[in-house]
Amino acid sequence: MNPQVYPLMAAMTFVIGMCGFQLTRNMLLNPDVRINKAHRTSAVLDNKEEGEKYAEHGLRKFLRQRPKEIMPTINQFFSGEK
Known part of the structure; x- marks a missing residue:
């Protein structure tokens, strides 16, 4: 295999x-996805707590506490703020 292919393979693998992670997460944790036949019979789910738990995951809670800027040092450098 050519060494030029390695970056492409790395990107595609990622x-x-x-x-695969997102599909597995949705299949196992999303309250709107119902694989079990008994759960599919209910047309509308009224379980607000389960939906909120899915939407407010740990990464989202962590990112809310972080600054909104991606690169604050570079932003300050180019904006002239000291």
Whole structure:
């Protein structure tokens, strides 16, 4: 295999891994996805707590406490703020 292919393989492996992670997360944790036949019979779910638990995951809670800037040092340098 050519060494030029390695960066492409790394990027594709990362993307496929992220897709697999998201599909697995939705399949197992999303309250709107019902694989079990008994759960599929209910048309509308009224379980607000379960939906809120899915939407307000740990990463989202962590990022709310972080500054909104991605690179604050570079932003301050180019904006001239001291």
